[in-house]
Amino acid sequence: MVSTSADHFHDGPLTDVEVRRIRNDFPILDQQVNGNTLVYLDSGATSQKPVSVMEAEQEFYEQRNSAVHRGAHTLAVAATDVFEDARSTVAAFVGAADNELVWTANATAGLNLIAYSFGNASTGDVTPEARQFAVGPGDEVLVTEMEHHANLVPWQELCRRTGATLKFIPIMDDGLLDMEAAAALFTSRTKVFSFTHVSNVTGVINPVVELARMAHDVGALVVLDACQSAPHLGLNVKALDVDFAVFSGHKMLAPTGIGAVYGRAELLDAMPPFLTGGSMITTVTMEHAAYLPSPQRFEAGTQPISQAAAFAAAVNYLSETGMDRIHAWEAALGQRMVAGLEAIPGIRVLGPAAGTARAGLAAFEVDGVHAHDVGQFLDAAGVAVRVGHHCAQPLHRRLGLSASTRASAYLYNTTAEVDAFLAAVAGVRPYFGITGD
């Protein structure tokens, strides 16, 4: 392929100059915390929002607010257009068709939607096409040892309700999935395989295509937790060949209260609903109801409409910046964090060592200082990080810890911020009077 100079300019990671310009779009970043300039490294928990996203939500309420998919008045039509245009935008962002994207409150709600719908297919009187989602005694649901609780507990509950068995692919000491063990765990009993694309603790990026193929080879449905990947990598659910995927808006520049489930169209149209009620039905009698096709089938009740408008503005912001360039920038920040942390005495980084691919985040243990105290010390220096088990207790237990400290970057973080974070971490053990390596 011939590359023009303009194309070339848009290759590779963002530059420091571009990131400084991006930061102007995020007013919250320009503030002092405890007498220091804020260094926000907690985007893995929730991202900050650009002005365009906040304006999209405000514009909706100032100009178009109305209920969608009901009412014949002008505002109702305008609101419905905003809502469905937003669906098209977010669906296209992950490579899905419009009718393959269901709004949910967040990724947790999305995973519960899938697990509960499978549960509904497993009990009672269901349509023949819904039986493909049924699990019961003798069937297995497979997850991994690195899952966020949101992609573990709903499956524990599904297994408890249906009598299916939950199994997991273990991780190795460096946080990577044990692919040898994985090969033996996929059997004809495996009905569902649900796993994370990117670990929110170790930053490990799982080989989705290979894992999805292993699952499909045994006839299992594949669910991808894309919560930590959709914001940071160019995601294409068709290329990854997963059957379902979930993600949260608030981790990718959008407001809280909105997320999405991707599902292959023929699966969503065959799957029994989870939440039922208004807006998801065709004909209702006192005894019975028939359901709309996807996506309305899974959208009972009034939906997060202004949030959808803002979610579209968020993915437009990401697309215009360029997901490949964002990913490359964050990967460089992640490597800088890990290399810097490894050079500080008494610090152990969880997950792959410097030089191995990881997302733009690093969780670590400080020998002799509890994560909560580390976070408090960093906060006093203006550095915002996450402390605790990051909703991944089994992963921490596997790595011999109860808690860790995590710094997670996004497109608006600079190398200078990573360096400020590293300088603050270097001060932790001296402050708490811990010496030695």
Next chain:
Amino acid sequence: MSALDSLYQQIILEQAKARRGADLPNHQLAGEDLPAGTGQCHQLNPVCGDEITLRVETSGGGADRAVSGIHWAGDGCSISMASASILSELVVGLGAGEVQGMIDNFREVMRSRGKMQADEEILGDAAALSGVSKFPARVKCAMLAWVAAEDALRQTA
């Protein structure tokens, strides 16, 4: 003194390392077959994983009973460990009512958002923890052992 230094006073860092009273043996963690006058409670802060199992031994019985021993096992941040250590030193030998009064006072100070000055006459070394009250996210860390002690003490009645 910076807010951080008022949180992490030297006495707190020293107590967190010393972990006085942290001698509850593993086989007693389940709290089975507790002798009369003994109570035990497990407390967990799910936010950060801080955890404590604390046993209160009393003698004398009835309303006049006195705390004769505190034994605990736990893991957590310096605030939660220092708080358990200080508590263990403070309450042995005191009457049950007196201990409950101390717990009530400590809770009030912790919840004051820095507005209430701790009285050393009442709280002894635990007054050093009053800096915690300015950090709402850490109050639960400081309270963990005290909540466990309160519940365990109630069981001895």
